[in-house]
Amino acid sequence: MSEGSAADFTVKLSNPSATDTQVTLNLITTGTNGNASATDVAGLQYKDSNGSWVNVPANGQVTIAAGQTEVIVRVPTVQDGVYEGKENFTLNATVNGNTVSGQGSIIDDGTGTIPPEQPGTPDNDQPKVASVSSPSVTEGGNLVFDVQLDHSSTTATTVNLNLANGSGIVGTDTNSFKVSFDNGVTYVNVTGGQVSVPAGTTSIKVQVATVNDNIVEGNETITLTAKSEFEPAAGAGQTGTGTILDNDSSTLSVTPALNNVSVSEGSAADFTVKLSNPSATDTQVTLKLITDGATGNASAADVAGLQYKDSTGNWVNVPANGQVTIAAGSNRSHRPCTDRARWGV
Template sequence: MASTANTSNIIGKVVGLKGGAIVKSPDGSQHVLKVGDIVYEKDVIVTANGGEVEIAFDAGHSYVVRSNETVSLDATVFAPGQVEVAANALLPATSSSVDQDISKAIIGGNSLDKLLEETAAGLGGGEGGDGNGFVRLDRIAENVSPLSFDGAVVEGVTQPLFEAAPPVQNTGVEVISVSGSSSSEGTAQDFVVKLSGTSTTPTTLNLSLLSGSATVGVDTVSQLVSVDGGTTFVPLSGSVEVPAGVSSVIVRVGTLKDGVIEGNESLSLVASTSSNAAVVTGTGTIIDGAVPIANISGPLEVNEAAGTVTFTVKLTEASPASISVNYNTTNGSATSGSDFTPVIGSVVFAPGETVKTITVPITNDRVYEGGETFTVNLTNPTNVTIGAGASIVTIKDDGTGIDGTNDDRPVVSSIDSATVAEGNALVFTINLTGTSTTTTAVNVNAISGSATVGVDTGAQQYSVDGGATWLNLAGAVNVPAGAQSFLLRVATIADGVAEGTESITVSAA
């Protein structure tokens, strides 16, 4: 548009433009023409080689200033009824000196009016008021930048009004750094992309999240981008328009807490603009989430009559992943197959579950064994670590322990009676309720009845091997393991006194 300092009358408006053209106002200012510019009386229009400018006038007609033309606008030419004059007013210059004068006037910022009038008159124009409104200057060799003229007339040589534009240098902003971060699994991770500066126009920023040891779409759940410092985020889809004046962008990556033990994992963000010779990469680290701990527990003692004993496996926290842990039983003083049924297997926790149980059958064998132990162990964890990995239980058969009152301790159940002739030995069989894996002490006493112990009787002996060997009774009888009865032998004395049948009593406990 012409300078606002131009107070001349408006001639028309630029409605068409091809190639380059410059307008110079009477005040010496000049600028590159564009469609929509207003042109004024006494403006000078210069078109480049291949350039054309179409001007529309109030009278409803238009005129095209063609390639390599220099035109001074005269309002009288474009008055109503002057179309014919305007079309014929553009005449070839015949004097290189005139061309030079006009070029110098343009370059020097002087008014072109007088020179153009003189040129028109010298080319056969009419008297002062009848001069042409257009003058064409041929063979002007110039080196022209968009807002300056530096020209000279070269006789006989035609050169373009404007030099070809030099190659465009890439002066846009570029990515200079991408900073990753470390974040716990299940939280968001931010990458900060910094540009070399700000731009007066939006800049297209290309962004791509790449898998490393972490897999995009498996270990990540979302990709968001913010161009306002983190105030707002929108989904990222390959690129983002960075507004004018902004020099950094935040890319926020949501990570998945999958409950899988993977160790720390990495992923990368690459970024570039059209000004980058190569992409810029930043790396972020996903810190593996806290892993649940599996602990096993069970009762310290269980009565043999309970039939089973149950152990509990508990996680310290729920997990979003499936968890499994193997288990097995091992002997202590209790023996698998006779005191308990061995078990082996695995417990599986579905996502969100925290408690599982393991049940082990135990045997009520009627043999007193005392407290016996076995252990349930945890092994081979998946997506879990083992804390308390073993639980020991004692099987009780003495009437104590949970879930039963069984007491397998042997006691005297009966004593078989004996009858002999005076002078022979009485042999009593003392029976126990069961066997024991350890020695059982039994106290035995011979008690006078109608016969007097020590008068009518002699030595007292016992046998724990079915009578193969005899030992003198002196207090308690130690019944060996596995034995369920023993013998007591009491000698009688043939005193020759008629006393009738006499008896003694034997007690055992």
């Protein structure tokens, strides 16, 4: 029967007796090798002549009245919230030195039966993932996800862990992938995306190391989905989102290229416009050439415009709005992205 329900046994004489018959009842709960323990049941009862359920006395003796052939005996089971699998127990009944036995089973995987007169639905204590937290950490630190199971188990439970890309890339923005079963005291590497959660454990920590790069990329996310072996393969489990907080910024500098601070009239002056750190996205730079013609300063007539070197290495006129683009830097090589501006005289 389903855990939390009661198992009813009929103890029956083959023939009625002209006198009361004393029956000794003994409930066997060894707690070993798939058998229920004493804590899995809530005592022993029998139905009296009034139809009421009464506790069996400590000596286990009940009476089948003269002329009657049977007594109904009930074994209430305990709903404990722990997945134990099928657990058996035995009811022995002894009359005049002769003993007969009946066996019952406690089921807590959702397939147990509930007698019609008893309320409730079949109990299912199989561990499933109840929640996955959504942590955040500054890049270079460890994201620690808390994964919670809804039930403990008397045996190990397999949990599948799946890291997936969000705006961040697993394996590029992350590094090691580990799990702890002792509240973060020790961690072991996750291999193949599966971990075996020890018996009695309902909470695990999943640690994902993040990469401290020098790319300006903004905050990035990855996801962790966890589901137990008792959940359907498709559409099940719980997901948490980890946020990697960017700690990079970039400043802009303008320096003369090739040390040509001063150039001969008719030549071109080259400048390097440079970001201190690359960016994960294109960076828009607005260029403005100051030629006010004041004392010692060139006038607009002294220069022939403003150019920049494009990605193919060609000199191209800067648009009228002065905007040029420094392309997104590679987050693999981490090479600085530069743009070179030229003005001719």
